[in-house]
Amino acid sequence: xxxVGVEWxxxxxxPCTQNTLSYCDDTSVGFLNGMVSRGHTATFNWGxxxxxxxxxxxxxxxxxxxxxxxxxxxxxxSSHGGTNSSNIFKGYxxxxxxxxxxxxxxxxxGNNFNLxxxxxxxxxxxxxxxxxxxxxxxxxxxxxxxFAFTDLVSDSWWTGGRGYNFGRRAGxxxxxxxxxxxxxxxxxxxxxxxxxxxxxxxxDAKNRRDNERLNSGFDDIPHxxxxxxxxxxxS
Amino acid sequence: xPIRYAAKLxxxxxxxxxxYRLAPPQSSTSQVAALSQRFGLSGKLREFIMSExxxxxxxxRFRVSVHRKSxxxxxxxxxxxxxxxxxxFKLSPKETKRIAQEFLGRTKIYxxxxxxxxxxxxxxxxxxxxxxxxxxxxxxxxxxxYRRLVDETPVEGPGGYAMVNIDPEGGVVGMRSVWRQALRxxxxxxxxxxxxxxxxxxxxxxxxxxxxxxxxxxxxYFEQGELDRQSYLEPAYVFIYIVQNGEVAHKSIEVIAAGxxxxxxxxxxxxxxxxxxxxx
Numbered sequence: 111x112x113x114v115g116v117e118w119x120x121x122x123x124x125p126c127t128q129n130t131l132s133y134c135d136d137t138s139v140g141f142l143n144g145m146v147s148r149g150h151t152a153t154f155n156w157g158x159x160x161x162x163x164x165x166x167x168x169x170x171x172x173x174x175x176x177x178x179x180x181x182x183x184x185x186x187x188s189s190h191g192g193t194n195s196s197n198i199f200k201g202y203x204x205x206x207x208x209x210x211x212x213x214x215x216x217x218x219x220g221n222n223f224n225l226x227x228x229x230x231x232x233x234x235x236x237x238x239x240x241x242x243x244x245x246x247x248x249x250x251x252x253x254x255x256x257f258a259f260t261d262l263v264s265d266s267w268w269t270g271g272r273g274y275n276f277g278r279r280a281g282x283x284x285x286x287x288x289x290x291x292x293x294x295x296x297x298x299x300x301x302x303x304x305x306x307x308x309x310x311x312x313x314d315a316k317n318r319r320d321n322e323r324l325n326s327g328f329d330d331i332p333h334x335x336x337x338x339x340x341x342x343x344x345s
Numbered sequence: 346x347p348i349r350y351a352a353k354l355x356x357x358x359x360x361x362x363x364x365y366r367l368a369p370p371q372s373s374t375s376q377v378a379a380l381s382q383r384f385g386l387s388g389k390l391r392e393f394i395m396s397e398x399x400x401x402x403x404x405x406r407f408r409v410s411v412h413r414k415s416x417x418x419x420x421x422x423x424x425x426x427x428x429x430x431x432x433x434f435k436l437s438p439k440e441t442k443r444i445a446q447e448f449l450g451r452t453k454i455y456x457x458x459x460x461x462x463x464x465x466x467x468x469x470x471x472x473x474x475x476x477x478x479x480x481x482x483x484x485x486x487x488x489x490x491y492r493r494l495v496d497e498t499p500v501e502g503p504g505g506y507a508m509v510n511i512d513p514e515g516g517v518v519g520m521r522s523v524w525r526q527a528l529r530x531x532x533x534x535x536x537x538x539x540x541x542x543x544x545x546x547x548x549x550x551x552x553x554x555x556x557x558x559x560x561x562x563x564x565x566y567f568e569q570g571e572l573d574r575q576s577y578l579e580p581a582y583v584f585i586y587i588v589q590n591g592e593v594a595h596k597s598i599e600v601i602a603a604g605x606x607x608x609x610x611x612x613x614x615x616x617x618x619x620x621x622x623x624x625x
Contacts, residue, residue, distance in 0.1 A: 118619070129554055129590055132597075135619035143617055147397075160625040190593050202593065233594055238471075247475055262587055266598035267612045268503045271572040274617065278398075288427040292521075297466060297490050298503050299585060299598060300560075312472055312479075320429060340472045342429075344488065 137273035144277020191232025220252030370416030445489035504568030534604035555590030
């Protein structure tokens, strides 16, 4: 059984002021509920002011991810996000503990031998107009896959069920990439989901991207053995 | 906050439209088995999987599933759907549309006169070494999307569509749709003017900070998505918009009932409301 942690932010009071979002709890908690409905374990559910930047920052860089995001198998983050021209993804928080954003260049997942799958339900999180390998390579420390979006992703009631739908299918041991792309694509809202997997070779990366399931038994790849990335999206 | 309209509502909308009562989903095991025959399956096996949401029928490598609240349909070839084949997808848009059209006509899932071609999407694959020197991208499939028409009026929203998936060899490897059958005419409703809909939208977004751009503005019947029960097909105005606030952008949606009389809410309660949390 997999352990699951979720962090979501709808409200962004000063000093982390941003526009309010409405359905980040729906997507994150929906994912958690979908996984739990299939027998997996809810480890943490931190929302709004309880979601901390340090939960995502690596311990070696002053963070506390070893006790939170990097201590579960599956982590889900839902909030504002963006990847800048320096190829750094930032995820936004509603409280300054210790920063208003977590950054991809401060994240090292899997080096606690745990986090395998990271979901980022935020805009421009696997942004294909940027260099996604430059953004995320250092984050893959035995992390298997990232599930995210290119371009903007809708915050709305009509698309807010995607977290639950993906959680239900992922928790049911379905192919993770198919589940993510099926459940998060919306031609109507123009939501374009992307999955990205690391591999020791081109064939290995594609095989993991296309066939990995929760119980499929793919091993962890140490960072220095990663040679290729494969990604897939619908648009 | 200024609003920029990159898309505009039609200048004219009909003065009134019929509201339809929708039929309940056809999701019993016998109904799903019968539906599978439209896809060339025998429908005679007893391989059903029932989850809380879906009724699924399996025959060989094929699966037909119907959602029990919405009647949403999914059909897939489990060996080929979403799989990256040896060859690239190279069929022309014209040939791709022809295959999808022929499939819809043959299966008779929906009246072809009520389906209008919307667009072709693609499942895409990328692969690269970590230095980015051996990078390739290719197309895996085509997803041909049709939208629904009712009385010549477009159906908007997350439902009211069918997508046919075609592999590089021209085979149909999947289909999904949300297309609730109309049961009867319920009433005729007057349509609120476009200006009134714009005012309502602008009130809803008046507190948003940043530059707001409306990217989609449509009028039509509104059909809900796959997760939701819907009893009436009613008209609505839809606005999809993006907001740029400093370095942060986001996208959201507002739907405004277009009928002077309404029969059901267009937006439900939050599905997984986390409520207030105790301080950590």
